[in-house]
Amino acid sequence: xxxxxxxxxxxxxxxxxxxxxxxxxxxxxxxxxxxxxxxxxxxxxxxxxxxxxxxxxxxxxxxxxxxxxxxxxxxxxxxxxxxxxxxxxxxxxxxxxxxxxxxxxxxxxxxxxxxxxxxxxxxxxxxxxxxxxxxxxxxxxxxxxxxxxxxxxxxxxxxxxxxxxxxxxxxxxxxxxxxxxxxxxxxxxxxxxxxxxxxxxxxxxxxxxxxxxxxxxxxxxxxxxxxxxxxxxxxxxxxxxxxxxxxxxxxxxxxxxxxxxxxxxxxxxxxxxxxxxxxxxxxxxxxxxxxxxxxxxxxxxxxxxxxxxxxxxxxxxxxxxxxxxxxxxxxxxxxxxxxxxxxxxxxxxxxxxxxxxxxxxxxxxxxxxxxxxxxxxxxxxxxxxxxxxxxxxxxxxxxxxxxxxxxxxxxxxxxxxxxxxxxxxxxxxxxxxxxxxxxxxxxxxxxxxxxxxxxxxxxxxxxxxxxxxxxxxxxxxxxxxxxxxxxxxxxxxxxxxxxxxxxxxxxxxxxxxx
Amino acid sequence: xxxxxxxxxxxxxxxxxxxxxxxxxxxxxxxxxxxxxxxxxxxxxxxxxxxxxxxxxxxxxxxxxxxxxxxxxxxxxxxxxxxxxxxxxxxxxxxxxxxxxxxxxxxxxxxxxxxxxxxxxxxxxxxxxxxxxxxxxxxxxxxxxxxxxxxxxxxxxxxxxxxxxxxxxxxxxxxxxxxxxxxxxxxxxxxxxxxxxxxxxxxxxxxxxxxxxxxxxxxxxxxxxxxxxxxxxxxxxxxxxxxxxxxxxxxxxxxxxxxxxxxxxxxxxxxxxxxxxxxxxxxxxxxxxxxxxxxxxxxxxxxxxxxxxxxxxxxxxxxxxxxxxxxxxxxxxxxxxx
Numbered sequence: 001x002x003x004x005x006x007x008x009x010x011x012x013x014x015x016x017x018x019x020x021x022x023x024x025x026x027x028x029x030x031x032x033x034x035x036x037x038x039x040x041x042x043x044x045x046x047x048x049x050x051x052x053x054x055x056x057x058x059x060x061x062x063x064x065x066x067x068x069x070x071x072x073x074x075x076x077x078x079x080x081x082x083x084x085x086x087x088x089x090x091x092x093x094x095x096x097x098x099x100x101x102x103x104x105x106x107x108x109x110x111x112x113x114x115x116x117x118x119x120x121x122x123x124x125x126x127x128x129x130x131x132x133x134x135x136x137x138x139x140x141x142x143x144x145x146x147x148x149x150x151x152x153x154x155x156x157x158x159x160x161x162x163x164x165x166x167x168x169x170x171x172x173x174x175x176x177x178x179x180x181x182x183x184x185x186x187x188x189x190x191x192x193x194x195x196x197x198x199x200x201x202x203x204x205x206x207x208x209x210x211x212x213x214x215x216x217x218x219x220x221x222x223x224x225x226x227x228x229x230x231x232x233x234x235x236x237x238x239x240x241x242x243x244x245x246x247x248x249x250x251x252x253x254x255x256x257x258x259x260x261x262x263x264x265x266x267x268x269x270x271x272x273x274x275x276x277x278x279x280x281x282x283x284x285x286x287x288x289x290x291x292x293x294x295x296x297x298x299x300x301x302x303x304x305x306x307x308x309x310x311x312x313x314x315x316x317x318x319x320x321x322x323x324x325x326x327x328x329x330x331x332x333x334x335x336x337x338x339x340x341x342x343x344x345x346x347x348x349x350x351x352x353x354x355x356x357x358x359x360x361x362x363x364x365x366x367x368x369x370x371x372x373x374x375x376x377x378x379x380x381x382x383x384x385x386x387x388x389x390x391x392x393x394x395x396x397x398x399x400x401x402x403x404x405x406x407x408x409x410x411x412x413x414x415x416x417x418x419x420x421x422x423x424x425x426x427x428x429x430x431x432x433x434x435x436x437x438x439x440x441x442x443x444x445x446x447x448x449x450x451x452x453x454x455x456x457x458x459x460x461x462x463x464x465x466x467x468x469x470x471x472x473x474x475x476x477x478x479x480x481x482x483x484x485x486x487x488x489x490x491x492x493x494x495x496x497x498x499x500x501x502x503x504x505x506x507x508x509x510x511x512x513x514x
Numbered sequence: 515x516x517x518x519x520x521x522x523x524x525x526x527x528x529x530x531x532x533x534x535x536x537x538x539x540x541x542x543x544x545x546x547x548x549x550x551x552x553x554x555x556x557x558x559x560x561x562x563x564x565x566x567x568x569x570x571x572x573x574x575x576x577x578x579x580x581x582x583x584x585x586x587x588x589x590x591x592x593x594x595x596x597x598x599x600x601x602x603x604x605x606x607x608x609x610x611x612x613x614x615x616x617x618x619x620x621x622x623x624x625x626x627x628x629x630x631x632x633x634x635x636x637x638x639x640x641x642x643x644x645x646x647x648x649x650x651x652x653x654x655x656x657x658x659x660x661x662x663x664x665x666x667x668x669x670x671x672x673x674x675x676x677x678x679x680x681x682x683x684x685x686x687x688x689x690x691x692x693x694x695x696x697x698x699x700x701x702x703x704x705x706x707x708x709x710x711x712x713x714x715x716x717x718x719x720x721x722x723x724x725x726x727x728x729x730x731x732x733x734x735x736x737x738x739x740x741x742x743x744x745x746x747x748x749x750x751x752x753x754x755x756x757x758x759x760x761x762x763x764x765x766x767x768x769x770x771x772x773x774x775x776x777x778x779x780x781x782x783x784x785x786x787x788x789x790x791x792x793x794x795x796x797x798x799x800x801x802x803x804x805x806x807x808x809x810x811x812x813x814x815x816x817x818x819x820x821x822x823x824x825x826x827x828x829x830x831x832x833x834x835x836x837x838x839x840x841x842x843x844x845x846x847x848x849x850x851x852x
Contacts, residue, residue, distance in 0.1 A: 308740075310740065332739060332741065332742045333744055336742040337742075344740055350734075350737050351737050352734065352737055353730055353734040353738075353800060354734075355733065355801060356730070363726070364727070364730050364741045365743075367727070371723070374722050374723050374724060375721050375723070376721055376722065376723050376726070418741060422742070
C-alpha cells in the first residue's frame with residue numbers, strides 16, 4: 001500500500017490549548033483508517049488541517065510523496081481531498097441535484113444550467129449510495145439522515161482520492177448504514193483513501209482497516225480494529241478503565257405517569273417526509289425509562305413533538321393523560337408548566353444560543369423562580385446554575401463562557417440541565433447522545449439512571465439500538481406512525497427491535513447485518 | 515513553569531482585546547471626542563467645541579434620536595427592525611400639537627394619549643410580525659406609510675404651530691417648560707428625558723427576567739420557544755416599547771420646535787439604526803447593549819456638531835457619516851468570535 005497521505009509531526013495550538021501535538025498520521029491508498037477519540041481529542045483539528053480549513057500549523061504534509069501546504073479548502077479539493085463535515089453544509093432552499101453540483105453546475109452548449117443532466121447524474125449518484133431520493137426535492141424538506149446521505153453523495157461526486165468522513169452515520173438508520181458501508185468498500189477497492197471519524201465502535205470494527213486513537217492532541221495507539229475489544233478501545237480513548245457503559249436499569253417503577261391512547265394527528269398542511277402519529281398508545285411509569293425505536297421516518301420525533309405541543313397545527317384525536325389527568329399540549333410553555341421537559345434532537349439549531357453564556361443557557365426555562373416581580377436575583381440563578389453544572393459534571397471554565405466553546409457532550413448537558421431546573425416529572429428525549437463522545441455518553445446514561453431512581457419518567461427516542469437495549473426498561477417500537485411492538489429489555493435484544501421496526505417483509509435480509 | 519506563564523500572558527492579551535472590542539463604541543466615542551477637540555475652531559484661545567453651551571447643544575440634538583435608538587435596540591436585539599419610528603415620531607408631534615392647540619386638551623391627558631397611541635401602534639406591528647409571521651421589515655415599512663398617512667389626516671396636511679398661554683388655541687405653558695427649561699441652568703430637559711430612558715433601559719436589561727427572554731429570542735428563536743420562552747409575547751412587548759419611545763421622542767420634538775408637522779422625523783429611523791449599529795448591536799439579534807447604542811448616538815451627535823462648527827458642506831457631512839458607519843461595522847467583523 002503506497003502512502004497516499006503522510007502527515008508528520010503536526011502541531012496546532014489554540015491559545016493555551018494544545019489541540020494537536022507531534023501527530024504522525026499516515027493514510028494508504030485503498031485504506032479505511034478510523035480516527036477515534038473523545039470530543040476535544042484533536043480529531044477534527046487534524047482533519048481540518050488536512051482538508052485545508054486550518055492553514056497555520058506546525059509539521060508537514062505529503063500527498064503521494066510530494067510535500068504540500070494548502071492555502072485553503074479549495075486548494076485541498078484541487079489536490080483530491082474532500083471532507084464531509086459533521087455540520088451539514090447544504091443550502092436548504094436548493095434541490096438535491098443543485099446542492100450536489102453547487103459551484104460546478106453542469107452546463108449546456110449555450111452555457112445555461114443543464115438541469116436535466118444534473119438531475120440524471122444526481123440520481124445515479126444517489127442510487128449508487130443506495131438512496132431512493134428524488135433529486136428535485138428541496139434539501140430543506142429532507143430529514144437530517146437524508147441530508148447526510150446527500151452530502152455523502154456530493155463528496156463522492158468530487159472523485160476525491162482522499163475522503164474524510166466526520167461521523168457520517170450519526171443520523172442514519174441501520175439499513176442505511178449498511179448501504180453506506182457498501183459504498184465505502186467500493187471506493188476503497190478503487191483506491192480511494194478514507195478517514196473515518198466515528199464514536200460507534202461496532203461500525204469501526206466492521207468497516208475500518210486500521211484505527212488510530214487520539215487523546216489530548218496526541219496519538220495514543222494505532223491498531224487493527226478487528227483484533228481489539230470495545231472495552232480496550234474505550235479505555236484507550238478515555239485513558240482509564242471503563243467498567244460498563246450502561247447503568248443497569250432499575251426495574252423498580254412506580255405509578256403510571258403518562259398514558260397515551262390512540263394518539264393521532266392529522267396535520268392541516270401535511271409536510272412531505274413527516275410522519276405524524278397515526279394511532280399510538282403507550283405508557284410511562286414514574287421511575288421508568290421507556291425507549292422509542294423505529295427506522296428513520298417511523299415518527300419518533302413527531303410523537304415527542306406532539307406531546308410537547310410543537311407539532312404543526314392540525315386535528316389531534318386520542319387522549320394524553322398525565323398522572324391520570326387529560327392534558328392538551330398547546331406549546332412548550334404550557335407543557336413545561338405541567339411538568340414535561342423536552343431535549344430536542346439538534347442541540348445546535350434548536351437547543352442552545354451558542355454565543356450566549358453557559359449561565360444564560362441553563363436558566364432560561366426556569367427564570368421566574370430566581371427572584372420576584374420579574375427581577376432576577378443574580379446570586380440565586382448563579383447558585384442554581386453551578387449546582388446543576390456540578391450535578392451533571394459539566395466540564396467548563398467559567399459560567400460566563402459561551403456555550404459554543406464547550407464540547408458536544410457538555411453542550412448537551414447544558415440542555416439537560418436547563419430542563420432539570422424546571423423540575424419536570426417526565427422528560428422527552430430525542431437522540432440525546434448524538435454526536436456526543438463516549439465519556440459524556442456514559443455520564444448521560446448514569447444521569448438518566450439517577451433521575452429514574454428519583455422517580456422521573458423518561459421517554460427516549462434513539463436510533464442506536466445498543467443504547468435502547470442498554471438504558472431502557474422497556475422499548476416501544478414505532479413504524480409508520482403506529483406503535484407496533486413493545487419489549488421488555490430484560491428478555492429481548494437488538495435483533496428483536498430491529499425486526500419489529502422493519503416489519504416482517506424486510507426482516508430476513510437486514511437483521512443479519514446487525 | 516514557562517507553560518503556565520505563557521498561558522497567563524495569552525489570556526491577558528486576549529482579555530484586553532476582548533475588552534477593546536466589547537466597549538468598541540465607547541472607545542470610538544472617546545476617539546471622535548478627542549478629534550473634535552483637536553479640530554474645533556477657537557475663539558480667543560478657547561476651544562469652542564468644549565464650551566458648556568456647545569456641549570449642551572450636542573446632547574440636546576442627540577436626545578430625540580437617542581430615545582428612538584434605545585427602542586430600536588430592543589427590536590434589533592430580537593432580530594427585528596422597526597422602520598416606522600420616524601413616522602410615529604411625526605404622528606406623535608402632530609398629535610401633541612393638535613390635541614393641545616386645536617382641541618384645548620390639558621398637558622397630561624394629551625401626553626398620555628399620544629404615548630398610548632405609540633404603544634398601541636407598536637404593539638399592533640408586533641402582533642403582525644409575531645402572530646401572522648410577516649417579517650418585521652415589511653410590517654414596519656407598511657407601518658411607516660400608515661403612521662405618516664394618519665399624521666397628515668390628523669393635521670390637515672400641514673404643520674400645527676404651538677402657541678403658549680391660557681387662552682383658547684393655546685397650549686399649556688407647562689408643555690413649553692419641557693422644551694425650554696434646563697436643569698441646573700445647563701442640561702436641557704429633553705436630555706434628562708433621554709438619560710432617564712437610557713438608564714431605565716440599561717437597568718431593565720440587566721435585572722429583568724424579560725430581558726433574558728428577549729436575548730434568547732434574538733439568539734435562537736427556535737431554542738427559545740422550545741425552552742418555554744413566551745416568544746410571541748416578548749415580540750409584541752418589544753415592538754410596543756419601541757413605539758412608545760418613538761412617540762415620546764415625538765413629544766420632545768414638538769416642544770423643541772414649537773410645532774407638530776406630519777413631515778417631522780423623516781429618515782430618523784435610519785439615524786437610529788446607525789446609532790444601534792455603531793453601538794455594536796448585531797443586526798442578526800441576540801447580541802448588543804443599550805449602553806453601546808447611547809455611545810453610538812453620542813458619537814454621531816459629536817460628529818454632526820464638529821462638522822457643522824467647521825462649516826463643512828452638508829453633502830460632505832453625509833459622506834463622512836456614511837464612512838463612519840461602514841468603519842464601525844467593519845471593526846465589528848474583526849471581533850474575535852470566542
